[in-house]
Amino acid sequence: MRTAPNLELEVLEPPGCHSPLPREAPDHQPPSSDPSYLRVALVGAPNVGKSALFNRLTGRYVTVSNYPGTSVEVARGVARFDGHSAEVLDTPGMYSLQPCTEEERVALKVVQESECDVLVHVVDVKSLPRMLPLTLQLAETGRRLVVALNMMDEAEQLGIEVDAPALARRLGLEVVPIVAVTGRGFDLLRDAIIRAARQPPRRPALPVLGTDTTPDGHGANESYRAAVERQRAAEELLKGVWRPDGGAFAWRERVGRLLASPLTGVPVLLLVLYVGLYQFVGLLGAGTAVDWIEGAVFERTINPLVERVFEGVPWPWMRSLYAGEYGLITLGLRYAIAIILPIVGAFFLFFSLLEDSGYLPRLALLVDRTFKRLGMSGRAVIPMVLGFACDTMATMVTRTLETRRERLLSTLLLALAIPCSAQLGVILALLAGQPLAFTVWAAAVAMTFVVVGVLGARLVPGARPVFYMDIPPLRLPRPGNVLTKTWTRMHWYFREVLPLFLLASVLLWAGELTGMLARAVAALRPVVALLGLPDETATVFLFGFFRRDYGAAGLYDLNAAGALSATQLAVSAVTLTLFVPCVAQFLMMMKERGLRTAIGIFALITPIAFGAGWLVGQIMEWLQ
Numbered sequence: 001m002r003t004a005p006n007l008e009l010e011v012l013e014p015p016g017c018h019s020p021l022p023r024e025a026p027d028h029q030p031p032s033s034d035p036s037y038l039r040v041a042l043v044g045a046p047n048v049g050k051s052a053l054f055n056r057l058t059g060r061y062v063t064v065s066n067y068p069g070t071s072v073e074v075a076r077g078v079a080r081f082d083g084h085s086a087e088v089l090d091t092p093g094m095y096s097l098q099p100c101t102e103e104e105r106v107a108l109k110v111v112q113e114s115e116c117d118v119l120v121h122v123v124d125v126k127s128l129p130r131m132l133p134l135t136l137q138l139a140e141t142g143r144r145l146v147v148a149l150n151m152m153d154e155a156e157q158l159g160i161e162v163d164a165p166a167l168a169r170r171l172g173l174e175v176v177p178i179v180a181v182t183g184r185g186f187d188l189l190r191d192a193i194i195r196a197a198r199q200p201p202r203r204p205a206l207p208v209l210g211t212d213t214t215p216d217g218h219g220a221n222e223s224y225r226a227a228v229e230r231q232r233a234a235e236e237l238l239k240g241v242w243r244p245d246g247g248a249f250a251w252r253e254r255v256g257r258l259l260a261s262p263l264t265g266v267p268v269l270l271l272v273l274y275v276g277l278y279q280f281v282g283l284l285g286a287g288t289a290v291d292w293i294e295g296a297v298f299e300r301t302i303n304p305l306v307e308r309v310f311e312g313v314p315w316p317w318m319r320s321l322y323a324g325e326y327g328l329i330t331l332g333l334r335y336a337i338a339i340i341l342p343i344v345g346a347f348f349l350f351f352s353l354l355e356d357s358g359y360l361p362r363l364a365l366l367v368d369r370t371f372k373r374l375g376m377s378g379r380a381v382i383p384m385v386l387g388f389a390c391d392t393m394a395t396m397v398t399r400t401l402e403t404r405r406e407r408l409l410s411t412l413l414l415a416l417a418i419p420c421s422a423q424l425g426v427i428l429a430l431l432a433g434q435p436l437a438f439t440v441w442a443a444a445v446a447m448t449f450v451v452v453g454v455l456g457a458r459l460v461p462g463a464r465p466v467f468y469m470d471i472p473p474l475r476l477p478r479p480g481n482v483l484t485k486t487w488t489r490m491h492w493y494f495r496e497v498l499p500l501f502l503l504a505s506v507l508l509w510a511g512e513l514t515g516m517l518a519r520a521v522a523a524l525r526p527v528v529a530l531l532g533l534p535d536e537t538a539t540v541f542l543f544g545f546f547r548r549d550y551g552a553a554g555l556y557d558l559n560a561a562g563a564l565s566a567t568q569l570a571v572s573a574v575t576l577t578l579f580v581p582c583v584a585q586f587l588m589m590m591k592e593r594g595l596r597t598a599i600g601i602f603a604l605i606t607p608i609a610f611g612a613g614w615l616v617g618q619i620m621e622w623l624q
Contacts, residue, residue, distance in 0.1 A: 046093030132234035282428030285346030294338035332505030347421030356477035375457030377465035387418035405462025417449035437570035575613030
């Protein structure tokens, strides 16, 4: 089994200065005249702490860009060792040197083709038997290699004993125990990297990995047989070196199996959704927090102040730009900070808790059979859950899925039926006092997700997905990790969202001045009339074109004015949830799937959204 995609990004303070990096006879000309310049690549499976180690080494001196010829983002940073520089590359997660996803192919290119002086294989020491086969593969490449045994603190808490010097002798490699989140063992790791860099590339003396290609009972191909032999070699290498405490693992394994079993896992999932999404994100984030910030901070303080400041401005167009109905401050900034920010923050905190606990891979196992009927494997649950935070980010994460068919279907469903946290939070707050409307909305969105997924699985050509995951141990979430991940994601999201909100305000303001907004709203009015909605909702759907959460915020204002009945609220909520993706998500769809596919998804979603809204209206009328 294999692990879920690594969704963490931890920004920690840089370590202190260290000694210079001498090198002897480098194979490649370094990209600097400094003879002590060193290039290091961190490699390994997802969820082993590569990002924590990378950020601990490089601090804030980081650049993120696409790997040449791909859409996979990689991070590069500079580590300072006693005044000398070392370039550090954080590679995407990989499980073996037989890649399945684009991220694994990029990691393989770094291993095979880059001019890195040293590879550091970061492993989760708690899962060392499953990690070591990749170490053997990396060693076979002949590259200079250091093994970093990460998460030693957690291993010690579980009673796992590791004889690192003995393992180093057996592998013929540098092996260093570390704790990436605290910096423990970093001096030893630095020294090991320096020693490895001094050595010429060589093939370490390793146990026989197995070259017997006689057909076995499984009828496996050569790569499968080689993988089996590596696993056997890894187990042999670890005899007497890696000693787990079976009792310490037992309760976690039992709980993990319960979470992945339908009989017990489904009730737990429903409880997690109720507490996490409905109570925490919906009621606390979108209800209490939004009401206070929007009411006390903006409505009673900031907006009146802005209106007083600009009332003396002699140019009406400038007054309306900042303080009008579509003003940068009174609308754009208010939506982004008062309505969106508290909801996004609540969801990211909730998601970080789930991620740090190890629950998400078990959720993937739980839903795998259902997702197979939708043309996706259980691994697709990761971008789907992340989509409840930000569909743009989730669309980018779909690149970790194995087949083009699975990536296409997941992108379609994210654009159609997965509301982002801001939109979801507002809608949950709107429907909290309307149990019938809430039930119909939830059923309509879920049914649309399932029906479109099943039809897509039947109609979209391509290979069926195969599911394999390495399940990390359950752990109590670390408060520091959770807060760091939450802050980093909020910073990323808000940095992306705020400019779009302000841009949307400017476009709406310009549209109002030129009359284009009135014409666009007039064109939408016949459509919303068919849904039984008031004319004002045409403006809400137009808002939704700029951003889904922008439209949800407009619906929030409309409902606060008492303009919607229970039926109209359910219809507008369903239609807006299923409506076209926001501009940022559409651009990400273009980047990941191509312009033609993005336009096709856009064209497909629009009639589905309005058709589902009309059907919900008929059902609500019948139920009442």
